[in-house]
Amino acid sequence: MLIVVALGGNALLQRGEPLTAAVQQQNARRAAHALALLAERHQLVITHGNGPQIGLLALQQAASPETPQFPLDVLGAQTQGQIGYMLEQALREALLPHRYLATLLTTVEVDADDPSFHTPTKFIGPRYTAQEAQALAAQHGWVFREDGAHWRRVVPSPQPKRIVQLEVIQKLVAQGVIVICAGGGGVPVVRCGTALVGVEAVIDKDLATSLLARALGAELLVIATEADGVYLHYGKPNQTRLTRVTPAELRAHLTHFPDGSMGPKVRAAIEFVEHTGRPAVIGALHELARAVRGEAGTWVVPAA
Amino acid sequence: MLIVVALGGNALLQRGEPLTAAVQQQNARRAAHALALLAERHQLVITHGNGPQIGLLALQQAASPETPQFPLDVLGAQTQGQIGYMLEQALREALLPHRYLATLLTTVEVDADDPSFHTPTKFIGPRYTAQEAQALAAQHGWVFREDGAHWRRVVPSPQPKRIVQLEVIQKLVAQGVIVICAGGGGVPVVRCGTALVGVEAVIDKDLATSLLARALGAELLVIATEADGVYLHYGKPNQTRLTRVTPAELRAHLTHFPDGSMGPKVRAAIEFVEHTGRPAVIGALHELARAVRGEAGTWVVPAA
Numbered sequence: 001m002l003i004v005v006a007l008g009g010n011a012l013l014q015r016g017e018p019l020t021a022a023v024q025q026q027n028a029r030r031a032a033h034a035l036a037l038l039a040e041r042h043q044l045v046i047t048h049g050n051g052p053q054i055g056l057l058a059l060q061q062a063a064s065p066e067t068p069q070f071p072l073d074v075l076g077a078q079t080q081g082q083i084g085y086m087l088e089q090a091l092r093e094a095l096l097p098h099r100y101l102a103t104l105l106t107t108v109e110v111d112a113d114d115p116s117f118h119t120p121t122k123f124i125g126p127r128y129t130a131q132e133a134q135a136l137a138a139q140h141g142w143v144f145r146e147d148g149a150h151w152r153r154v155v156p157s158p159q160p161k162r163i164v165q166l167e168v169i170q171k172l173v174a175q176g177v178i179v180i181c182a183g184g185g186g187v188p189v190v191r192c193g194t195a196l197v198g199v200e201a202v203i204d205k206d207l208a209t210s211l212l213a214r215a216l217g218a219e220l221l222v223i224a225t226e227a228d229g230v231y232l233h234y235g236k237p238n239q240t241r242l243t244r245v246t247p248a249e250l251r252a253h254l255t256h257f258p259d260g261s262m263g264p265k266v267r268a269a270i271e272f273v274e275h276t277g278r279p280a281v282i283g284a285l286h287e288l289a290r291a292v293r294g295e296a297g298t299w300v301v302p303a304a
Numbered sequence: 305m306l307i308v309v310a311l312g313g314n315a316l317l318q319r320g321e322p323l324t325a326a327v328q329q330q331n332a333r334r335a336a337h338a339l340a341l342l343a344e345r346h347q348l349v350i351t352h353g354n355g356p357q358i359g360l361l362a363l364q365q366a367a368s369p370e371t372p373q374f375p376l377d378v379l380g381a382q383t384q385g386q387i388g389y390m391l392e393q394a395l396r397e398a399l400l401p402h403r404y405l406a407t408l409l410t411t412v413e414v415d416a417d418d419p420s421f422h423t424p425t426k427f428i429g430p431r432y433t434a435q436e437a438q439a440l441a442a443q444h445g446w447v448f449r450e451d452g453a454h455w456r457r458v459v460p461s462p463q464p465k466r467i468v469q470l471e472v473i474q475k476l477v478a479q480g481v482i483v484i485c486a487g488g489g490g491v492p493v494v495r496c497g498t499a500l501v502g503v504e505a506v507i508d509k510d511l512a513t514s515l516l517a518r519a520l521g522a523e524l525l526v527i528a529t530e531a532d533g534v535y536l537h538y539g540k541p542n543q544t545r546l547t548r549v550t551p552a553e554l555r556a557h558l559t560h561f562p563d564g565s566m567g568p569k570v571r572a573a574i575e576f577v578e579h580t581g582r583p584a585v586i587g588a589l590h591e592l593a594r595a596v597r598g599e600a601g602t603w604v605v606p607a608a
Contacts, residue, residue: 019371021378057382060364063364064363068324073389077386078361080385082374082378082385084409085381086378086381088409092468100471104409105408107389167404172475175475177472196396
């Protein structure tokens, strides 16, 4: 069956690790091992996040103010190349040699009047002091918000509306090619006359993956993350992993899931299941094959 | 017919222009206009260089020494994302809406014992003073050579041997998709057991394009550049543009063509024509359609 798998940030970088190429390549091999097990039985389309990587590029170009500073859409495209390369290399090593792999640059259309353009919420890039943040805001027109003891740049995170390269992805899937695409949620573009113009925003990669899975008619949406499933009362003595849950039940618990981590994954799963009547599973990368077999993770299933 | 077009660096950046996103996007629109005319009658596969862009990324990360420094293969993958995005966006705007476009991450296998690994020749990145170059050489193990009054890093430029994603490119071409690929000559990889491992090198994009055009069975190889053709005695009073020439005739003139500019283009055209018996044309981007019709540029044709 066709499975769309969203790889969380930890697929390339685990908490606290430095963002070196060697660390990311090592983690990519681990992810590839898990994906290769799935690829033996299923057709795969793979997406991934880009938070740390786009933050690093923004930081490096800010450290070189005399060189051209690219907008976020261009940096997002750069991270698709970087992360796609690392994942494809690792997958090529893990897969049987006759399998075909393609990493496809992906743009995703969003509405120019998406309300998020007026209320940016998505943290990106490094942490700054209040003074640094003020200076950068004045210099670049960036928006900053407090993040704990520091300030960070926030950017809009509009709703994904259309995968621009959908037909190409469909053609590749139909030919048995494993496709890596929609990296970082896809580069966001808005319609401007007949053109699609890049915008400074970062689309949530789980919501973009849910949209892609629906458009491709996937039979299962898999959201791979650090946690081994969705928890109520996470981190408390009475924490409980949900094993099998309907969208309506998940909606009743939405306040349990923080915006920056499990929230978008839960919403992406709800959207997929409600639109398609097909299941989604949220689970740990290291037990991906077990989660797909129904032996691990949190399964989100249509109401009986 | 199937045409493979190599876009020179000037497709995104003309001599002396700053490497801003806006400048590159403006130039990409110009290139897209020329390519769209070809796409009305022909199936296209498009490649491009990445010299200035990979240099900028190397410079920006060097300006931020406390952040992770990625090796050249990873930076090359980043430039494929960046430049592919800009070209695809511009082409989408210039083409009729029913045309399909794909930008594909491309790796190219080279021999681990390619002699260029012992004698790096390809200049990349910024210019340094002798003192700066010495310090960087000591710090990173980089190799530097004099470039006029300055020093620049040099890296190996091995011969491209195999386009790793060839079958995927073939599948896309067979379905009528316009493919942007092999950016920057492709990310160089060497075989290491069953794996393909990235190496710190930059493949000549014209030679990689020639290999790709041969492997795809292209009917014409087009090398788009700043000059309106190949000249003997270029820049001198007796300069002469070659209009129609055989590989043997070109070989007799190889000393006329500098390594850094026309040399690789001429060698790429010779290789394609000698291997396939089909023609190649070297000409200016702004008269691409005329060059393809045989009304401009330098045509390299098999001996009668």
